[in-house]
Amino acid sequence: MSTDADNARAALVALRTELAKAVVGQDAAVSGLLVALLCRGHVLIEGVPGVAKTLLVRTLAAALDLETARVQFTPDLMPGDVTGSLVYDAKKAEFSFREGPIFTNLLLADEINRTPPKTQSSLLEAMEERQVSVDGQAQMLPNPFMVIATQNPVEYEGTYPLPEAQLDRFLLKLTMPLPSRDDEVAIVSRHMAGFDPRDLDGAGVRRVASVDDLHAARKSVAQVQISEEIVTYAVDLCRATRESPAVQLGVSPRGATALMHAARAWSWLTGRDYVTPDDVKAIARPALRHRIELRPEAELEGATADGVVDHVLNTVPVPR
Template structure:
């Protein structure tokens, strides 16, 4: 896909949320807060991830942060953007920098559910069926162009994403930990796509938009390729593991201990309830959406070096956490209303606790 120099789709022109600041000095920890030194080291390792990913992917710091938050929260990510903005490269680079196993599955109209989860294969030598694992048995699954496959195959991911297991012939097979799905999606107005059902959209923790690079960033991409950069050879590009699954486990434990005041809990509930009452929406954020906003705000606050969540943390991560869980009324769409404008109105009208 090509675009003229002066045209930019506004949906892909800017990141939907800011990037949390680098963690400051270690904060005092009480007896119940675990090992603060280990938590600070884990936080520093995850911050180093940004610089490592930048060796291969230019200008996507906010989306990298969203991916880290998803890993901290054991959540899944829906990446949306026009072709050619490095969605696939981003996921592969994050997996390499975190020393995680990753697999890529290209979703096509003829893909079958067994191609996703795995299936029983008859072995004539033993006259028995054996289970052949599908690509979901990994740490980071790149579900490429997920909206190019029919709903029957999309539904194969529902149990995988919610239960983190595969059930075949009554047998449950757990997936590795960590496990997240990073699904890429082309805009639904493109030909040959199937809109994701609401039940599946609600299982994604975050919906992140991959923006088009600005001019300087695009020049940097061209310079790297002119100098010999090969996106298929990340090791040659200097990408090395800068964090480990052990760092991630420590970070998750620290995030779980992040304090949330009762007033902030009430603020999260009020935001979600306000979306259900918005006249432009026929579907607002569910209680699962409120839980998602709670856990992402805790991860956001922890990455920023705080041991408690503020209302600003909730506001910062609310859009990518909630927007894919909202459905506009048809008449509102005709009037040019977007889920982003509805969320902006909700965030601007719901009283912020002090």
């Protein structure tokens, strides 16, 4: 590993520490965000209100010195409210493009499933192509660009479930559960001691990694070695989801590719320059759970996407 790679890894590890200053007990979500950043991927976060989803994104942006924007998705939100639109300039007697909130580094799409499919789909081109097309002209998005969308797992009235095509564009689906008793005590104690989630400077959150560090880290991640046996293992895992009797639609080849990218980033974060089966297993749930569509009768019997992933992890032979 080169010195640049070591420095970049140290910066990303420091970033994890910095996030812990504001967000308690969500280590898995923090790790997932770092993996997605390294892979140029997008993240869907599922959690009930009050588990610090928004705070996590704001802290990440502050510690990385990135621009961030938040869009509250509502039933009346229009695609142009996200991407921007053409505005008539009376002085110049012509239309000019006014950028929407999507022109940022980290876009927090809050409660994305509360807006109709027409507006949800406005993110598809941006997530896949890193650009927005307006009146036939492509407007490039900043680099880095990352969508972090949230949804509530228990409230379904007035919501529009994300279509499979859009779910597949997310590299990872992270869950933010309610904290443990000890973590919840720590959270409340922090607030009683004066912690203000709107004042990250006061909480001691500092910029510890730059965009240059992120670019260097991504370049280093691309050098991590993946053997043919590991690739075959990942493909076999994904193919096994399609053969499960509980599954209506299994993981696609795009999902297998995403799993490999995420495993490579996970391996790099843990200090190795090669991917092991344990790296694949560690990231399999968040990389695959949203790409599995269960049969209705299986859901009624209590089957879950995580359960399917766990089953294939336990049954598919691990390469030696």
